[in-house]
Amino acid sequence: MATKSRKTAAAKEAKEAEKKAALKKLEEEVRVSIVAQAIETKSEEPPPVKVESTAAVVQEVPVEETPPAEEPFAETVYEEPILTRIIVERYEGEKVKGLYDGEGEAFFYGGNHYKGQFSEGFMHGNGTYTWADGVSYTGDFVKNHITGKGAYVWKDESNYEGEVMNGIRHGYGVMNYRNGMNYAGNWISGKQSGKGCLNYDSLGKSFYDGDWCDNVRHGFGKRCYPSGNVYTGTWYKNRRHGEGTMVWHDQCQSYSGQWEDGVQNGIGEWIWYQKRGFASQYPMNNAYRGQICQGLRQGYGIFFYANGARYEGEWENNVKCGKGKFIFKNGRVYEGEFRDDHIVEFPQFEMDGRNTPDLSMIRTRTPLPSERASVNTHGSINTFSPSFQLRIDHLLMKFEEVDREEESSQVMNATLRHMTSLHRIYSFYSRLGLESSCDSTFLMTQMQFWRFVKDCRLHHSGCGLAEMDRWIADNKECCHDMHNPNCTVLFREFVNNLIVLAYHLYLSDESCFTGLVLASCFSRLITENVLRNACTVKGYIFCKPGRAENVLLYQDEVCEVYKALCSARTCFPPDDVLTMRQFLLYMKDMHLLNNDLTAKAVVDVLASDDPNVRDRHGSVNLEIEMGFFDFFEALVGCA
Numbered sequence: 001m002a003t004k005s006r007k008t009a010a011a012k013e014a015k016e017a018e019k020k021a022a023l024k025k026l027e028e029e030v031r032v033s034i035v036a037q038a039i040e041t042k043s044e045e046p047p048p049v050k051v052e053s054t055a056a057v058v059q060e061v062p063v064e065e066t067p068p069a070e071e072p073f074a075e076t077v078y079e080e081p082i083l084t085r086i087i088v089e090r091y092e093g094e095k096v097k098g099l100y101d102g103e104g105e106a107f108f109y110g111g112n113h114y115k116g117q118f119s120e121g122f123m124h125g126n127g128t129y130t131w132a133d134g135v136s137y138t139g140d141f142v143k144n145h146i147t148g149k150g151a152y153v154w155k156d157e158s159n160y161e162g163e164v165m166n167g168i169r170h171g172y173g174v175m176n177y178r179n180g181m182n183y184a185g186n187w188i189s190g191k192q193s194g195k196g197c198l199n200y201d202s203l204g205k206s207f208y209d210g211d212w213c214d215n216v217r218h219g220f221g222k223r224c225y226p227s228g229n230v231y232t233g234t235w236y237k238n239r240r241h242g243e244g245t246m247v248w249h250d251q252c253q254s255y256s257g258q259w260e261d262g263v264q265n266g267i268g269e270w271i272w273y274q275k276r277g278f279a280s281q282y283p284m285n286n287a288y289r290g291q292i293c294q295g296l297r298q299g300y301g302i303f304f305y306a307n308g309a310r311y312e313g314e315w316e317n318n319v320k321c322g323k324g325k326f327i328f329k330n331g332r333v334y335e336g337e338f339r340d341d342h343i344v345e346f347p348q349f350e351m352d353g354r355n356t357p358d359l360s361m362i363r364t365r366t367p368l369p370s371e372r373a374s375v376n377t378h379g380s381i382n383t384f385s386p387s388f389q390l391r392i393d394h395l396l397m398k399f400e401e402v403d404r405e406e407e408s409s410q411v412m413n414a415t416l417r418h419m420t421s422l423h424r425i426y427s428f429y430s431r432l433g434l435e436s437s438c439d440s441t442f443l444m445t446q447m448q449f450w451r452f453v454k455d456c457r458l459h460h461s462g463c464g465l466a467e468m469d470r471w472i473a474d475n476k477e478c479c480h481d482m483h484n485p486n487c488t489v490l491f492r493e494f495v496n497n498l499i500v501l502a503y504h505l506y507l508s509d510e511s512c513f514t515g516l517v518l519a520s521c522f523s524r525l526i527t528e529n530v531l532r533n534a535c536t537v538k539g540y541i542f543c544k545p546g547r548a549e550n551v552l553l554y555q556d557e558v559c560e561v562y563k564a565l566c567s568a569r570t571c572f573p574p575d576d577v578l579t580m581r582q583f584l585l586y587m588k589d590m591h592l593l594n595n596d597l598t599a600k601a602v603v604d605v606l607a608s609d610d611p612n613v614r615d616r617h618g619s620v621n622l623e624i625e626m627g628f629f630d631f632f633e634a635l636v637g638c639a
Contacts, residue, residue: 087108087109088106088107088108088109089107089108089109090106090107091104091105091106091107092104092105093105093106093118094118096120099118099120099121100118100121100122101118101119101120101121102117102118103116103117103118104116104117104118106123110132111131111132112129112130112131112132113129113130114127114128114129114130115127115128116128116129116141117141119143122141122143122144123141123143123144124141124142124143124144125140125141126138126139126140126141127139127141129141129146133155134154134155135152135153135154135155136152136153137150137151137152137153138150138151138153139151139164140164145166145167146164146166146167147164147165147166147167148163148164149162149163149164150164156178157178158175158176158177158178159175159176160173160174160175160176161173161174162174162187163187168189168190169187169190170187170188170189170190171186171187172185172186172187173185173187180201180202181198181199181200181201182198182199183196183197183198183199184196184197185197185198185212186212191214191215192212192214192215193212193213193214193215194211194212195210195211195212196209196210196212197209197210200226201226205224205226205228206224206225206226207223207224208221208222208223208224209221209222210222210223210235211235216237216238217235217238218235218236218237218238219234219235220233220234220235221233221235227249227250228249228250229246229247229248229249229250230246230247230249231244231245231246231247232244232245233245233246233259234259239261239262240259240262240263241259241260241261241262242258242259243257243258243259244256244257244259246264252272252273252274253270253271253272253273254270254271254273255268255269255270255271256268256269257269257292258292263294263295264292264294264295265292265293265294265295266291266292267290267291267292268289268290268292269287269288269289270287270288270289270292270297271285271286271287271288272285272286272287273285274286274306285304285306286303286304286305286306287303287304288301288302288303288304289301289302289304290302290315291315296317296318297315297317297318297319298315298316298317298318299314299315300313300314300315301313301315305329307329308329309326309327309328309329310326310327311324311325311326311327312324312325312327313325313338314338319340319341320338320339320340320341320342321338321339321340321341322337322338323336323337323338324336324337324338326343390408390411390412390415390492390495390496390499391492391496392408392411392496392499392500392518394474395499395500395503395518396408399517403516406516407516407517407518407519408518410516410518410519411499411516411518411519411522413519414519414522414523414526415495415499415522418526421526421530421531422491422494422495422498422526422530423491425452425530425534425535426444426491426494428534428535429444429448429449429451429452429534429535430442430443430444430445430448432448432451432537432542432548433447433448433541433542433548433549433552434549435545435546435549443488443489443490444488444489444490444491444494445485445486445487445488445489446484446485446486446487446488446489447485447541447552447555447629447632448489448542449489449494449497450465450485450627450629451537451539451541451542451629452534453465453468453501454538454539454609454629455533455534455535455536455537455538456529456530456533456534457529457533458501458505458525458529459610459612460611460612461505462612463504463505464610464624464625464626464627464630465627465629465630466483466575466577466625466626466627467625468501468504469482469483469627470482470573470575471500471501471504472497472500472501473573474500482573482575483575483576483627483628485555485559485628485629485632486555498522498525498526498530499518499521499522501525502518502521502522502524502525502526503517503518503521503522505521505525506520506521506524506525507521538609539609539633540633540636540637541632541633541636551632551636555632558628558631558632558635559628562578562628562631562632563576565578565582565583565586566578567582577625577626578625578626578631579622579623579624579625579626580606580613580621580622580623580624580626581622581623583602583606583626583631583634584599584602584603584622587602587638592638597638601638602634602638603620603622605634605637605638606634607620608637609633610624610630612624
């Protein structure tokens with residue numbers, strides 16, 4: 001009996017040993033693991049900085065600012081979980097030569113689970129890995145490494161979708177947080193680095209769009225706050241630092257200049273925008289230019305008052321203090337010592353810049369020639385007054401000498417008859433693309449003038465914008481830059497341009513003349529073109545509010561492309577031009593034509609704003625010149 005019992009025990013031990021050996025062999029064959037590095041990606045906004053709350057109080061225009069609310073942040077640290085070495089408890093799926101290969105599903109010890117593609121025993125291809133705590137990854141696997149494109153989902157439904165390398169967010173990706181925040185941009189080693197946009201709310205009203213480094217704003221970027229206030233400029237470790245512009249829309253102020261550690265510091269310009277009625281003819285604002293220390297006027301600076309007065313001199317803690325010069329709006333000048341924002345000799349005298357003071361008790365002098373012309377760029381040289389003069393000498397030279405004075409007088413009368421309408425139209429177009437600006441009065445740009453010309457259908461006569469630029473350039477001393485989109489068109493230039501265009505467009509139709517030539521041409525242009533069609537904005541750039549602000553950011557780059565494509569004309573003036581045929585070939589060379597944007601679709605875009613492209617028989621004329629504005633509009637239309 002003892003012998004039999006020993007044999008039974010030995011057999012049992014041998015069977016146990018054989019079972020352990022088989023289990024060990026099985027474990028070696030089916031063990032699948034990934035080791036991923038855990039990282040943390042806090043997307044926090046910095047604590048409140050003093051920039052938005054920097055006191056901008058001036059005695060002339062009292063302004064009170066309130067500190068900004070604390071900015072939101074991602075309170076949870078989201079990590080790509082670690083896949084430690086764990087044992088496959090069970091596998092269901094395809095095998096090749098005893099190795100997992102093809103579609104399969106693995107159940108790991110501890111509750112982790114993978115379902116997807118295998119290759120030669122590795123998780124390889126597309127699949128979904130779910131950890132026991134509920135975190136999951138769906139995407140690319142490369143030999144047991146999470147590498148490629150995929151999506152992480154955390155227990156609180158926060159998620160990341162984008163590029164991954166060795167289990168870490170690396171490349172371009174989008175992170176959505178449970179509190180409504182989301183970041184879309186570049187990642188390096190699990191941190192927000194490079195170009196990216198972080199939205200602090202689901203509505204997109206509060207965001208930062210720009211450069212990042214290790215999860216902090218660093219480089220150039222734009223921060224839009226919930227209040228609508230906007231900072232655009234350079235950042236250093238989450239602080240405004242370097243050159244930048246802050247616009248307080250809720251307080252009608254802006255600062256543009258140097259920043260240090262989040263506060264205005266250095267040389268800058270601070271503007272207090274005035275609340276004016278629409279179409280005000282005095283686009284002047286209170287403004288300060290000079291030295292600023294920790295958000296206060298300190299050192300030398302110039303303060304420009306909205307009525308034309310100004311102070312030049314020393315400042316201390318936001319008030320005039322030290323040597324200075326005050327130039328009143330009537331031109332008289334006081335020069336002397338100032339203290340606590342007052343003249344030392346006359347401490348009771350108030351300098352508010354709004355009224356014409358009684359200067360009988362103050363020692364003043366007449367201004368020097370250099371002081372007569374204000375250097376305030378916010379001042380208006382675009383007003384209507386008895387000094388308003390036309391510059392049409394080059395047109396008058398085309399008439400007999402005895403007729404020139406009468407021609408000039410009659411066309412001036414014609415402009416005065418329509419002055420109110422012209423002023424309204426000028427104000428309308430000068431605001432195009434600037435809907436979000438604090439100011440209410442602007443000077444027209446060349447881009448806005450070109451839009452006005454096309455809206456009035458002046459190009460329907462067969463003459464394009466490029467040819468009209470040449471007509472207008474005949475009256476300028478320098479015409480080498482006649483197609484420059486960055487020029488400013490003052491109101492008097494606006495009126496002069498209309499007279500020039502009217503002369504060239506309607507001179508040949510003498511049957512319509514009811515008086516002198518210039519006055520008849522101008523009156524016809526106003527009644528048949530301007531008053532009927534102006535202020536009905538067409539095209540692709542300015543037609544929708546908000547679009548132009550985004551599109552015009554690329555104006556300089558588009559201008560460089562346009563100049564590179566143009567070729568010089570053989571006739572005078574030898575300016576550079578581009579034809580519609582060259583534009584179409586350019587689109588083809590850049591491989592932009594496809595099933596959605598065909599050559600016919602491009603022609604349709606060109607013809608949508610110019611009836612001369614197609615005739616009534618359907619024939620297409622691609623030899624029409626394209627000015628820069630035509631080129632820009634066509635690009636936006638094709639986009």
